[in-house]
Ligand SMILES: Nc1ncnc2c1ncn2[C@@H]1O[C@H](COP(=O)(O)OP(=O)(O)OP(=O)(O)O)[C@@H](O)[C@H]1O
């Protein structure tokens with residue numbers, strides 16, 4: 012046991028490991044907040060689609076040799092979030108189909124661009140780390156850490172500020188509209204927050220695993236808790252604990268960060284599922 | 293003084309017209325029942341009154357004192373999500389949302405109001421319970437309490453008793469009637485139950501091939517809507 016802690020302290024002496032832990036915890040916290048809304052509003056498709064868009068944007072950033080990729084990926088993803096929301100509300104074009112088109116298209120174009128223009132010698136490694144996260148969390152620069160931190164704090168603040176409005180719009184949108192709320196504006200805010208979260212989470216787990224990071228904690232918490240507030244608090248806590256655990260295990264055992272965190276989230280889901288079963292009896 | 297006045301309304305979806313040339317008005321303290329066959333456009337009319345849907349032509353004018361924020365609404369089907377984790381308290385409180393404007397949190401007055409409506413609907417024991425674990429009748433009462441949190445003026449109810457057993461239905465009707473008589477809340481209700489409509493309402497709006505609008509007595513004398521019963 013003490014041996015494990017010894018190794019841990021050795022690792023923690025490196026600043027990049029500490030950065031990774033701080034950023035990881037912040038991202039995990041953000042990504043869990045909108046999980047319930049995403050699941051229940053059927054926005055999870057948008058979440059999935061956006062993560063693929065973010066991958067495409069990442070490829071473009073790599074090709075253009077942008078130094079801080081997030082500065083390019085963030086606006087593209089936010090714009091796509093707004094567009095997807097618009098098409099989703101348009102009854103004539105089937106929302107799901109539009110999302111599927113955009114997301115698969117972004118994946119294909121992204122890979123194509125990387126293949127054609129990339130100067131890197133390790134192409135498949137690059138693609139793999141964009142999709143699955145792998146080591147990228149450990150290579151964050153100080154500037155990226157700050158950007159992540161600022162964005163995370165912003166997301167949490169927005170969520171707290173709009174908490175009651177998000178509840179109303181998620182629970183019953185037509186009632187919210189009928190009583191004079193500007194539901195469209197709040198949907199837009201939710202979509203933008205989701206886009207920011209996805210760009211953030213891409214650093215932690217890569218674009219393919221983002222949905223897991225967003226949805227698993229919420230689903231786990233919904234198994235056990237009965238109120239919106241309790242579910243929100245529980246899923247945030249759960250997400251942070253799982254991310255921390257996943258990162259530590261991955262540092263010690265040398266496993267890929269993203270998939271280790273998601274595995275931890277899945278294990279937590281299993282436990283909460285069993286607790287939920289016991290609770291209803 | 294009319295609270296809501298509709299003139300020559302034409303309602304429908306895209307090219308399909310559902311209701312044509314509908315005029316009526318609702319005064320403060322009225323209890324208006326909207327009756328008509330399935331698909332005759334009752335819910336469409338209600339959505340138009342709520343501003344969720346826009347009329348093809350014609351006009352709806354609201355009394356100056358009445359703003360959207362003062363309307364309470366009980367939807368036909370509970371379109372709310374089945375798995376939504378929320379307690380009765382959280383849902384009733386969310387009815388106060390329209391009073392908040394940009395303010396992020398509820399204040400004391402709004403909490404008190406929500407509590408009052410929970411008591412009024414007899415939901416005290418259920419306050420901490422999860423909405424999805426309640427029976428249909430209990431859910432309906434929760435949504436009515438939420439609608440009451442949103443309004444002191446007008447309540448629009450789309451088939452509030454569908455799927456409820458006879459006893460709960462009677463309770464629901466007398467609750468609504470009390471709100472109308474004791475609290476002076478204007479009621480606009482869609483119903484398929486013509487007998488109860490006649491028993492409680494002050495005005496009736498019949499939508500269908502023939503449109504009728506008038507007081508309850510006029511309706512009884514006029515005999516529209518009774519064709520079904522006379523045949524029996
Ligand atoms: N979103 C929609 N798009 C197109 N047509 C619609 C839509 N909603 C309703 N309709 C049509 O409009 C007509 C009126 O529907 P509405 O829901 O207003 O009927 P209703 O009187 O409330 O019926 P019920 O008693 O079954 O509730 C129906 O013919 C229906 O098919």
Ligand SMILES: [Mg+2]
Pocket residue numbers: 334335336368450
């Ligand atoms: Mg209807």
